[in-house]
Amino acid sequence: MPFIYTLLALLLVVILVVIVRTFLFSRDARQDPLPFSSELPDLQPDLLVPARHLSAAIQIPTISHADPAEDRPELFDALHNLLQESYPLLHGRLSREVLPGGSLLYTWPGSKPELEPVLFMAHQDVVPADEHTLAKWTYPPFSGAIEDGFVWGRGSMDIKCQLIAVMEAVENLLAQGFQPCRTIILAFSHDEEVLGMGARVIVTQLKEQGIRLAAVIDEGTSILDGVLPGFKGYTAPIAVTEKGYLSLKLTAEASGGHSSTPAPETSIGILSRAIDRLQSNPFPYRVQAVLPLFKALSPTASTVMKMAFANLWLFSGLVRRQLSASTETAASIHTTTAPTIFHSGIKDNVLPSLAEAVVNFRILPGETVAEVIDRVRTVITDERVTLTPLPNNAWEPSPVSPSDGPAFHHITSVVRELYPTATCAPNAMLGATDSRHYHAISDRVYRFTPIVSRKEDIERIHGINERLSLENLSLMVKFFHRLIQRWSCGQM
Ligand SMILES: [Zn+2]
Incomplete structure (x- = not known):
């Protein structure tokens, strides 16, 4: 019996905290205009x-x-x-x-x-x-x-x-x-x-x-x-x-030769696996990145949305799932991975010794170019794939x-x-x-x-x-x- 009471009391505390935080969340979000008096009449431009x-x-x-x-x-x-x-x-x-x-x-x-x-x-x-x-x-x-x-x-x-x-x-x-x-x-x-x-x-x-x-x-x-x-x-x-910007060239080399006697792994296979690993392991989602946006918009938000953002300590998983479900909102909470170029092969019966791809990353503010390259290397874990940033084509988030x-x-x-x-x-x-x-x-x-x-x-x-x-x-x-x-x- 006392256990149930403790549980109920805890639940009540959680609910109270959620309500109070929801109420406080939009308190600072009022947008009073900054005073300015112009000496000129308002412009009425001809359309x-x-x-x-x-x-x-x-x-x-x-x-x-x-x-x-x-x-x-x-x-x-x-x-x-x-x-x-x-x-x-x-x-x-x-x-x-x-x-x-x-x-x-x-x-x-x-x-x-x-x-x-x-x-x-x-x-x-x-x-x-x-x-x-x-x-x-x-x-x-x-x-x-x-x-x-x-x-x-x-x-x-x-x-x-x-x-x-x-x-x-x-x-x-x-x-x-x-x-x-x-x-x-x-x-x-x-x-x-x-x-x-x-x-x-x-x-x-x-x-x-x-x-x-x-x-x-x-x-x-x-x-x-x-x-x-x-x-x-x-x-x-x-x-x-x-967001910051990085285009990485991924290169895989393997022995070429005749396609009638292929080795178990080809340059195309090695590079494809590397790209697949990158796409299957997206950069972590950081809901905090859009907190200032949602806080400022909170006065016009639905109660459910306000409650969720005011209480990320409780609902961050839910919010992350919601935001990561669409490509636009997902891009606003993580560094994106976009394979944009893939080249290999010259003839249908020749094994290419080289496969090359370019992957474009848009880097979330708070992360860096160096961190992205490190993570890409870790995710791929294949030393046969070399990484080269495209020259003059990388910059940090602003x-x-x-x-x-x-x-x-x-x-x-x-x-x-x-x-x-x-x-x-x-x-x-x-x-x-x-x-x-x-x-x-x-x-x-x-x-x-x-x-x-x-x-x-x-x-x-x-x-x-x-x-x-x-x-x-x-x-x-x-x-x-x-x-x-x-x-x-x-x-x-
Ligand atoms: Zn433009």
Whole structure:
């Protein structure tokens, strides 16, 4: 009998702890706006003006290539000319520098040169449209069609929209007579899509000039409509870090020879087993990685979800199972393993002496390139398989920028002004962006693209029928019109 009482008492304590922790979990998650009074009237941009500018930019297919020799510099020149024609005030007032390859760097001097500048980024290049999918596009990928309330084409979402929105905002601010306090820098690289050198060259140059930046914003996560299940309203994750990157070449050698007398193990067999071991032993899932995201979103979360995240000491297994069930959420809680290249063999009756594969890893913040290589070696446990990182193709996860300071809260304040039902939260970017280079000259690097996206919209990026609604583009211009003022003249 007393045993049952003890058990009941224990159960009661557990339930109480769960309830109290659930209650306390969202207590600190209130998102009060950071005060800022602008002297300018709110911007009411014409829907069509930025749309026409974006459309014209899309019609110039500034595709970047892994081999820069394949790039067409005349297209980047054409885009630069278009920007000059479209934004005369900007080009009259800001100094402009064209860097080798075609990256653009603009400087708008502030009235307080003693303050660190702020920097707004985007990239000019786009990915090609897959030739096999051309028939499936409603409007051709480089048509820039303005139809059905959308601007259609490559770059409309990734990321000529951000380039145009930033320029549109600056042009409007100049027309309104705005004078920045901190210097404003605009940086638009030309080869982000091929993990190129453009952003690195810009950062090197700024560093050599002794410039440190108060804050940086680049393309990134967007405002999600129904993408994350279990939350009410829009959710606006703002990426404060991004995953690291490593591509490892795996090589297996074995004796070749005639296929009529094969050895028990061939190079293909050895390498296949190594890849299989890697895929069967995924990197550990770390639910804690998304705790800041879920904590900030908790005021709009379902009770069950709130209870689970507030009590990871009890429910971490359950949460891990839930998150690891889908590829997107799984990628946010562990280092991913993706075999992307596999080569071997030349003829059907010849045993290949060599098999090669490349496996791409996206490294969770908190882990390192060296740890990933060590673990891969341990998991494979086969000395016949050699590991070689692809040259110039590995980097650590980015440092985490603060989500409790003014730079971050200016972003969340503008989001809430323009999208009152949105809840903002810090998170990690799963893909790689140019912004990773900027940690060398700033402690506050954010990745955010202020457009509302549904799941089907996200699939259009690098896919078929990429498009952006005129309304989204207009709100994007308003976002940068407000953020530029806040970051330049507000408390930082
Ligand atoms: Zn992009």
